[in-house]
Amino acid sequence: ALVVAFRGAVRRPGRSFAPDQLHVERALGSGSYGEVFKGQLDVHGTAQPVVLKRVKSRVQDGEEMGEMEVLMNVHAAKSAARAVAPYLGFCDVPAGAAAPGGLSPGLWLLWRYEGCKTLASYLGRRDGLRALASDLGVPEALVVPVALRQVLSNLAVLHASGLIHRDVKPLNLVVAENDRRLKLIDLGSCADLRSGVNFHPQEYILDPMYAPPEQYVLPTDSPHLARSLLGQAMSPLLWARHQPDRFDSWSAGVVLLCLALPHLRTDAGLSRFLSEFEAAQYDLDAWRARCKWVAPRDFAPLDADGGAGWEVARGLLRPRNIRVAPDGHVAFLAGGGARWPARLSAAE
Ligand code: ADP
Ligand code: MG
16 A cells, blocks of 8 residues: 555655766676666766665566665664665656666665675685674674674664564675675665564565574464564564564574684575574574584684673574664573673774
């Protein structure tokens, strides 16, 4: 209904740019429904590097999803600005109009270009953690907890604004060159739990490698509740009780393991972990006890500081018993309040 409203009288929110203010330079990647390019935005003679994403109108539901992505970005840019790459606005290129800058007809969304590296590009390199440490400006020994904390504090900010991301993974975490920190990108799978907008997860858009098993997000023992949660806007009370933000903290847990354990950085390695973890009934210690293919020394960064990192991984990948504090620290609801690592000051 919302999308219908948009097509009717309601104006699309956010800033609108003219096609002749933009030109495309090169492709950045192609995801589930959009095509993404690096380009330049010209405002009153000043050019600025931008990321341009075209909504694939031929994909079923592509247009609706594009309008959702606009809404999520407008909301996040206002209420969670620190956590996400800055959304600039949109450009509607009319059909039949050949735009001078190389934009094909359709709806284009624009963000500030934050740099050429996502977390995935580091994890794909042998010296990835060293490069990441140097780009984030932290000692290599601290890069795993610092990166995780940045991810978690971004999520805490996003969640406080009422959004869950639902597609947290290395490809959707960009290292912002100027700020020297990780930011979330790709709000195309976001749900706004206050309004219920886009809360129906379209299964095919969720990444099975990073999305949690369903029973971790909503209680399996009360199907009527799960149904009502999925069917309508979620009240603050239900949010507090069922913590749908656990969706993202599970994904963050998987990201943590990928950061710490090089064997999990390939699709094959990650799939193997996920199926073994499921077979171990999501008991991380049981998985580790049986695991023969990850070198014991690879666990060292997680075992440092009295195993604080391992405890965080265990907590993130366990259902509904942790809270992420606004500064990105993990607090356990039951038992102690592990802060990891103890040495990190709030400034880091
Ligand atoms: P998709 O829906 O295709 O996954 P994304 O929004 O994730 O689209 O963008 C695809 C890729 O483009 C990202 O993985 C990243 O490499 C790059 N990218 C997206 N936004 C930015 C940005 N603001 N700054 C730099 N690179 C970006
Ligand atoms: Mg993406």
